[in-house]
Amino acid sequence: MSDSSRAASSGYPEVMTAAERYDDADDESFPTRQVRLPVVPPGGFTVADLPKLAGVIDGRFELLDGDIVMMAPATHWHNQAINLLWFALRSVAPEGTIIAREAGVDLGSSVPIPDLVAVSVGEVVASDIAFSPTDVCLAVEVVSPSTKTKDRRFRPAQYADAGIECYWRVENEEDAMVVYSFELLPEGGVYAPTGVHRGRLIVDKPFPVDMQLPAVTWS
Incomplete structure (x- = not known):
């Protein structure tokens, strides 16, 4: 099946094909690949488009203001930290609270995908791919080298504006997890820092937690 046939069967306009070439200081080109992305419709994509988009986009992505944003590959440390925190939490x-991995938060034309979220179980069904921010009490981002600016600056502003009660940022400190915890201020829209946690995580919100932070190992 041709690219245009695939696009037509998906219900989206014909895809655009793009390939970029980058040269390093020695004028040696990086390998390149073609990336197929649906044409953004007037008004942009929304959470309702995610199932179809997942069928035509080869890779992990989010929505930002109606546009598709590809997500960089995660490091092994990042993936291990998510796994360990998921089990621990x-x-x-x-x-009545579940811990979900890489589920979207429905902000309409934007759908960020935190590494972990805590969600009210009464609002969860098997087919969910994104949750309403009113049902999310905690968003957790594990920082990778390629996500430092996003996780430290953009994500807190986005989640606070959506009214998510708590935000945790997990950093790699000599291969150990360090958790920076934040809580939404009463007036909303802004997080206040509530602690830097090394070795042990103790917080009161969004629910009481007192646990040893698991070691990130390769075994």
Whole structure:
């Protein structure tokens, strides 16, 4: 099936093909590949488009103001940290709260995908791919070298503006997890820092947590 046939069957306009070439200081080109992206419709994409988009985009992506933003590959440390935190938080989350991995937050024309979220179980169904921010009480981002600016500056502003009660940023400090915790101010729209946690994570919100931060190892 041709690219145009695939695009037509997906319900989206014909895709655009793009290939970029980058040269380093020694004038040696990096390998390149073609990336197929649907043409952005008037008004942009929304969360309702995610199932179809997932079928035609080869790679992980988010929506930002109706446009597609490709996500960089994660490091091994990043993936290990997410796995360990997911298991650890599941063991301490109160009844009625689930810990979900890489689920979107529905902001309409923007759909960020935190590494972990804590969500009210009553609002979860098997087919969910994104949750309303009113159902999310915690968003967690594990910082990678390619996401430092996004996770330290842009994500907190985005999640606070959406009204998510708590935000945790997880940093790599000599291969150990360090958790920076934040809580939404009463007036909303802005987070206040509540702690820097090394070795042990103790917080009261969004639910009481007192646990050892698991070591990130390769075994």
